[in-house]
Amino acid sequence: MAEDTLMLNISNQECPHLHSEKKHNKYSSGQKWAAKKAANGKRKASLGNQDYGSAKQRKLNAQNSTTNEDQAASKFPSKPKPSPKKGQEEHKGHDRPFIKTSSLFRNNPEIPDVLSPAVTQLKEKVFTSNSFQELDLHPHLVATLNKVLNISSMTSVQKQTIPVLTAGKDAVVRSQTGSGKTLAYGIPVIQSLQAVQPKIKAKIRWAIGSCNRSNKRVGTAELSHLPEASKAVHLDCTWCPDGRRKEESRKSQARTSHRIGLDTCMKLNLILNLCFFCFRLRKGINVLISTPGRLVDHIKNTLSIAFSAVRWLVLDEADRTLDLGFEKDLTVILNALNAGGSTRQTVLLSATLTEGLSRLTSISMNDPVYIQVSDESMDTSEPSLSSHSPPSQQADSYAVPDKLQQYMVVVPSKLRLVCLAAFILARCKYEGDQKLIVFISSCEAVEFLVTLLSTVLCGKSTAANKQQLSIKFLRLHGSMEQEERTEVFQEFSQSKTGVLLCTDVAARGLDLPQVTWIVQFNPPSSAAEYVHRVGRTARIGAQGNSLLFLTPSETAYMDVLANHNISLREMKMEDVLSTLLQDERFRGRGNWDKKKSAGAREQDMRERATVLQTDFENYVHGSAESVQAAKKALQSFVRAYTAYPSALKHIFHIRHLHLGHAAKSFGLRDAPQGLSSAIAHSTAKGKAKKKAKGKDNKRPTNKLTAKERVASLIRSEYTSGIDEESKSKKKRKKKTANAEDELSEG
Numbered sequence: 157m158a159e160d161t162l163m164l165n166i167s168n169q170e171c172p173h174l175h176s177e178k179k180h181n182k183y184s185s186g187q188k189w190a191a192k193k194a195a196n197g198k199r200k201a202s203l204g205n206q207d208y209g210s211a212k213q214r215k216l217n218a219q220n221s222t223t224n225e226d227q228a229a230s231k232f233p234s235k236p237k238p239s240p241k242k243g244q245e246e247h248k249g250h251d252r253p254f255i256k257t258s259s260l261f262r263n264n265p266e267i268p269d270v271l272s273p274a275v276t277q278l279k280e281k282v283f284t285s286n287s288f289q290e291l292d293l294h295p296h297l298v299a300t301l302n303k304v305l306n307i308s309s310m311t312s313v314q315k316q317t318i319p320v321l322t323a324g325k326d327a328v329v330r331s332q333t334g335s336g337k338t339l340a341y342g343i344p345v346i347q348s349l350q351a352v353q354p355k356i357k358a359k360i361r362w363a364i365g366s367c368n369r370s371n372k373r374v375g376t377a378e379l380s381h382l383p384e385a386s387k388a389v390h391l392d393c394t395w396c397p398d399g400r401r402k403e404e405s406r407k408s409q410a411r412t413s414h415r416i417g418l419d420t421c422m423k424l425n426l427i428l429n430l431c432f433f434c435f436r437l438r439k440g441i442n443v444l445i446s447t448p449g450r451l452v453d454h455i456k457n458t459l460s461i462a463f464s465a466v467r468w469l470v471l472d473e474a475d476r477t478l479d480l481g482f483e484k485d486l487t488v489i490l491n492a493l494n495a496g497g498s499t500r501q502t503v504l505l506s507a508t509l510t511e512g513l514s515r516l517t518s519i520s521m522n523d524p525v526y527i528q529v530s531d532e533s534m535d536t537s538e539p540s541l542s543s544h545s546p547p548s549q550q551a552d553s554y555a556v557p558d559k560l561q562q563y564m565v566v567v568p569s570k571l572r573l574v575c576l577a578a579f580i581l582a583r584c585k586y587e588g589d590q591k592l593i594v595f596i597s598s599c600e601a602v603e604f605l606v607t608l609l610s611t612v613l614c615g616k617s618t619a620a621n622k623q624q625l626s627i628k629f630l631r632l633h634g635s636m637e638q639e640e641r642t643e644v645f646q647e648f649s650q651s652k653t654g655v656l657l658c659t660d661v662a663a664r665g666l667d668l669p670q671v672t673w674i675v676q677f678n679p680p681s682s683a684a685e686y687v688h689r690v691g692r693t694a695r696i697g698a699q700g701n702s703l704l705f706l707t708p709s710e711t712a713y714m715d716v717l718a719n720h721n722i723s724l725r726e727m728k729m730e731d732v733l734s735t736l737l738q739d740e741r742f743r744g745r746g747n748w749d750k751k752k753s754a755g756a757r758e759q760d761m762r763e764r765a766t767v768l769q770t771d772f773e774n775y776v777h778g779s780a781e782s783v784q785a786a787k788k789a790l791q792s793f794v795r796a797y798t799a800y801p802s803a804l805k806h807i808f809h810i811r812h813l814h815l816g817h818a819a820k821s822f823g824l825r826d827a828p829q830g831l832s833s834a835i836a837h838s839t840a841k842g843k844a845k846k847k848a849k850g851k852d853n854k855r856p857t858n859k860l861t862a863k864e865r866v867a868s869l870i871r872s873e874y875t876s877g878i879d880e881e882s883k884s885k886k887k888r889k890k891k892t893a894n895a896e897d898e899l900s901e902g
């Protein structure tokens with residue numbers, strides 16, 4: 157079987173000393189993993205026959221399930237193991253159907269002790285005691301903020317940024333997620349539009365998003381008296397599947413009415429998160445919102461766009477723009493603006509700006525003021541002063557919201573699915589009124605998991621209680637049509653509870669109210685992305701929680717976060733799974749007396765986890781379509797795993813993945829055979845490429861580096877999709893699709 161040939165994982169018998177390392181104060185999960193890997197190399201051969209993969213083994217497991225679970229219990233040294241006799245006493249009956257999947261807790265890599273390094277987390281004070289009246293703003297603007305938006309006190313970033321921008325200066329602004337950066341530039345932009353002479357007559361309605369602080373949705377507020385001015389056009393809402401429609405969409409933006417909708421592709425929050433209006437590009441607009449790619453397309457193809465009157469250029473999520481390789485597009489935009497000859501103000505913003513942006517600031521800005529809402533502002537009544545030089549201290553430290561509780565859980569691959577399900581049940585069934593966002597690495601996996609989780613968790617009832625559980629599962633990813641994405645965004649915004657499974661398309665800029673938990677089922681590709689993902693909760697001073705899933709081989713990721721002063725507390729996997737003890741729908745064969753001993757409790761929990769996993773597997777293997785969907789999801793997960801940047805390859809390497817176990821986390825009983833050979837092939841190819849690269853330092857131009865691969869994966873979530881595909885790209889895509897089809901059939 158696939159997992160026999162690709163037994164690259166570690167066994168729990170290895171490195172027994174790891175548990176004893178608890179005494180060491182210094183965090184060393186990465187070193188532990190390296191030690192395990194070395195030991196693993198020696199033991200690979202002996203591991204080949206062990207796991208659940210073969211049919212014969214599964215049959216044996218089924219026949220000897222109690223014995224196997226006893227053996228498994230001994231592999232959790234931290235938990236007391238019931239003596240066989242006692243266990244038999246407590247195991248009162250066999251009134252439930254026989255459980256086929258009995259290997260869930262066997263042959264998993266040992267969970268290392270993870271000691272989070274002591275770091276001083278950077279904090280920012282969200283609110284100041286100052287009101288907007290204290291600034292030199294138009295009285296209408298202040299009145300609207302107070303009465304319509306119910307906003308009176310300024311946030312720290314607003315207090316520091318608004319005076320700088322209204323004084324006509326450029327600014328680079330870094331402040332934590334959900335701290336009100338949008339109004340920090342939105343208010344000065346509107347103030348300057350109000351001053352435009354002759355006055356713009358068009359009556360504009362602004363639809364305003366939520367205001368978390370007052371816990372009140374403002375809805376579609378009429379602020380027509382506010383900016384007697386601003387027309388806004390938002391480009392890049394559309395993801396068109398073919399070139400013809402792309403062409404039409406571009407034309408329609410230039411010539412015909414254009415509906416402005418809420419965007420899920422890039423940050424557009426408050427100030428322009430807002431509008432649904434019809435405008436004609438050619439008739440003139442006041443505010444244009446666009447992704448770089450789409451704007452470049454218009455610059456090249458829509459001759460009527462004139463940049464001479466542009467007064468403001470705002471680059472929100474500026475660091476992302478560069479990460480995704482939009483630098484070339486930005487150069488085109490800046491050249492177009494400079495050719496227009498206008499004097500303009502430029503603002504760069506993000507929660508994770510780093511010094512790497514200095515090139516962008518030097519080409520696009522004029523003596524900018526650097527604003528960083530730092531820790532110091534927490535101790536003094538005055539926020540730290542803005543300066544004209546980039547902040548060098550704390551440059552690598554990212555601030556996260558003060559009221560955000562960050563957790564991580566270490567879960568072996570095989571148990572990931574049941575663990576996620578148990579966590580969702582705990583929040584949505586037993587706690588209630590919880591709103592979760594779950595980040596997943598690929599569109600296919602999102603699609604698959606939404607169906608799987610909603611069917612299995614909500615579709616089952618007990619004989620005693622026929623009522624089915626109702627949890628609202630929603631999905632959001634870059635392969636969805638924009639209209640559908642907007643609907644999902646609005647539905648999730650308005651609902652009090654539910655689970656949104658999404659890709660990184662929802663990682664930045666989205667201001668979704670009352671989200672209580674952020675779950676990162678797949679770790680993000682950088683600490684900055686971690687910060688943006690968790691930033692979808694605990695916004696504007698609210699409480700929030702986050703949970704990061706790591707496998708035992710990935711625990712060195714904690715070091716990566718610690719390098720940016722981010723520290724997480726551990727949540728024990730057993731505590732997550734223990735929710736299942738409350739859910740009678742997943743009761744196992746035994747009638748365990750939970751009150752008697754911890755061992756009986758654990759045995760009961762394991763049986764229930766096994767029943768739940770069996771339900772997942774039965775659903776998946778119930779039809780050819782669902783097997784196919786599971787395989788596609790697994791493939792896309794593996795593909796995303798290969799796209800981690802090289803700096804993280806020591807943590808996320810395909811070699812560390814046990815494909816049989818990974819398959820189990822998609823409800824598959826075995827890894828598709830073609831998958832392992834394809835990966836072995838690509839690893840061998842990678843090695844050969846590296847060798848060749850060593851000889852001849854030139855990289856083949858049509859091949860992507862890991863960094864480029866991750867950028868292109870994420871960019872596909874963000875871009876307009878308007879760019880014409882090159883022939884070679886199309887050919888490559890076709891080739892990949894064919895290879896994947898072969899794999900799915902394997």
Ligand SMILES: Nc1ncnc2c1ncn2[C@@H]1O[C@H](COP(=O)(O)OP(=O)(O)OP(=O)(O)O)[C@@H](O)[C@H]1O
Pocket residue numbers: 307308309310311314331332333334335336337338339365366367368369423425426506507664665666667691695696
């Ligand atoms: N002064 C204020 N008082 C109360 N609420 C505010 C204030 N300013 C902004 N808000 C609200 O705070 C929320 C977050 O604001 P915003 O989206 O601008 O944050 P952000 O800093 O841009 O976050 P991110 O970096 O995640 O995009 C919004 O719902 C907005 O309505």
